[in-house]
Amino acid sequence: MIKILYVASEGVPFFKTGGLADVAFSLPKELRKMGIDVRVVLPKYNSMNNKFKDNMKLIKSINVPVGWRMQYCGIEYLENENIPYYFIDNEYYFKREGGYYGFYDDAERFAFFNRSVLEMINHIDFKPDIIHCNDWHTGMIPVLLDAHYRQNPAYKNIKTVFTIHNLKYQGIFPPEILGELLNLGMEYYNQDSIEFYGAINFMKGGINHSNVITTVSESYAQEIQYSYYGERLDGLLRSKKDILHGIVNGLDYDIYNPQTDKNIFINYDKDSLENKKKNKMYLQEYLGMPKKDVPIIGMVTRLDSMKGLDLVIHVLDEILSKDVQMVILGSGNPYFENIIKSYKDRYKDKLSINIMFDNSLAHKIYAGSDMFLMPSKFEPCGLAQLIALRYGTIPIVRETGGLKDTVASYNEFTCSGNGFSFTNYNAHDMLYTIERALKFYQDKDVWNQIMKNAMSQDYSWKNSANVYIKLYEDLL
Incomplete structure (x- = not known):
């Protein structure tokens, strides 16, 4: 041995x-x-x-x-x-x-x-x-x-x-x-x-x-x-x-398992995706956001330039001008913390800012969001995108390090892929990729297929x- x-x-x-x-x-x-x-x-x-x-x-x-x-x-x-x-x-x-x-x-x-x-x-x-x-x-x-x-x-x-x-x-x-x-x-x-x-x-x-x-x-x-x-x-x-x-x-599949996770509102798997939608409604209620059937973009991240926060801030007004809600959980560089907090009052119904680390809330965001934004400048491996895939929350990532190795951009011709990605470290490339994901979200059959693709992969x-x-x- x-x-x-x-x-x-x-x-x-x-x-x-x-x-x-x-x-x-x-x-x-x-x-x-x-x-x-x-x-x-x-x-x-x-x-x-x-x-x-x-x-x-x-x-x-x-x-x-x-x-x-x-x-x-x-x-x-x-x-x-x-x-x-x-x-x-x-x-x-x-x-x-x-x-x-x-x-x-x-x-x-x-x-x-x-x-x-x-x-x-x-x-x-x-x-x-x-x-x-x-x-x-x-x-x-x-x-x-x-x-x-x-x-x-x-x-x-x-x-x-x-x-x-x-x-x-x-x-x-x-x-x-x-x-x-x-x-x-x-x-x-x-x-x-x-x-x-x-x-x-x-x-x-x-x-x-x-x-x-x-x-x-x-x-x-x-x-x-x-x-x-x-x-x-x-x-x-x-x-x-x-x-x-x-x-x-x-990823530790014992800890991160939507079928058994005690931190989320309702357990589910790829064959009971209607329960994922219920997690979304409960998340909106938990965070004091309007209960609407709009896509939720989640971020659970360290607030740092390495994690692409400068890209997010550059186009945050444009993201929030769309029919979406956004949830950010994390702490880090005070510069980014203060800028993000400054958006809170302007977008009360669309943006939930949580400057802290809360493991239970993190699990709720993974389960209740539709998309997970992770535009890292560099990312040796990344855990968050693997958790998002496990929970059927579709990652939007920059193609670097482990993000490139684990997230395959959706191909509408072959119906393959488990997320959306962009190559250049550029805020408008990221915005275009978010818009592409939002377009496919409107077709429920396509979106369910992408979720099943994500949840069918083994990243244990x-x-x-x-x-x-x-x-x-x-x-x-």
């Missing part, structure tokens, strides 16, 4: 800021169903629910080198939904208010976490064949493994996989941390290791020192090899193209987990 130690900086149901947390729960769950002995390692943040903290078992307390100091590390264990979890505990680094990242000492916090994961292997009854690392927060594990542990027979044959979830965030820090925090010599301060324009780059370390690199969609794997998407690592990624694989993220983790297993087997 293949043994995988899956390392991430966050994971559902313990803590979440983005899509990585969903993947760190759903992929290991699917791999275990398929007979892989996968175990997950996470930092023990303060914000975890007490019901989990109370059930943890301390395996061992050890000391971990961080530069010239030895720091306390508690190794704690918990099993949840048949997945074994290890938590790295150090209150100085992880017992903090206000999120998980963005602190002045993030370099030290995650240097400690990376070193602790490797030290932990000496103290648990699990010797992995592969350590699967995710994003910059775990990027130094392959580097430190090569630098400090390869001489130890217990570590000699361990392979590493590094997954890029979002290349934009790389963990770039001053060069002084090389010795002060990482216990590395100057031989690692070069472009074939972790040096990056006079700094240290955790993401680059993961890319350079891992046996295999993956990212979260086939299109994104191609895009990041070009300068527009490559965030100054495109040259390195082109040189690694033989070991770079794009594997699209899946099953297919992607099989690709990961093949990759693991080839690596070993």
Whole structure:
């Protein structure tokens, strides 16, 4: 049986800021169903629910080198939904208010976490064949493994996989941390290791020192090899193209299932689409909007330029001049929050603005909307369009990254396709695509066919987990 130690900086149901947390729960769950002995390692943040903290078992307390100091590390264990979890505990680094990242000492916090994961292997009854690392927060594990542990027979044959979830965030820090925090010599301060324009780059370390690199969609794997998407690592990624694989993220079909979802008003499936229409009426009532049979365009998004909010704002008056209603749920950049809020009074009956994150409301929007707008500037994979497809809410997307790989524009001649898409990052191209979707919405037979196309596709983790297993087997 293949043994995988899956390392991430966050994971559902313990803590979440983005899509990585969903993947760190759903992929290991699917791999275990398929007979892989996968175990997950996470930092023990303060914000975890007490019901989990109370059930943890301390395996061992050890000391971990961080530069010239030895720091306390508690190794704690918990099993949840048949997945074994290890938590790295150090209150100085992880017992903090206000999120998980963005602190002045993030370099030290995650240097400690990376070193602790490797030290932990000496103290648990699990010797992995592969350590699967995710994003910059775990990027130094392959580097430190090569630098400090390869001489130890217990570590000699361990392979590493590094997954890029979002290349934009790389963990770039001053060069002084090389010795002060990482216990590395100057031989690692070069472009074939972790040096990056006079700094240290955790993401680059993961890319350079891992046996295999993956990212979260086939299109994104191609895009990041070009300068527009490559965030100054495109040259390195082109040189690694033989070991770079794009594997699209899946969706947890247990959590996102309109037949069983307790967050929505009425359950339904592709054979009971009349109940989806009832969800729409209840959503209108819930949000205080007029109950009218007009198309609802939903957005559940981070309010950020990466998500295409500048395009939306540019033509929002034109969208709302049509016979539609629109629901936006999300928070983010105060600039976009304030602009969007300024539209509220002008379009009281047409626009519902919800500046927050509310998981229950998000599910209601997925179920009650007719269309889902996602005009991202770039999108490594994207979860929202997969949820929308699952709920028969037709995505309108820009053709980039995972959006391009999962949404096929409707073809009226073949009746194929599960959504609508546009290529250029242009507000009027987006507006034209929305108008095209609205035209087809008027023909109920056509629209029902598009909804059934969307709900008939399988974007569960099953297919992607099989690709990961093949990759693991080839690596070993």
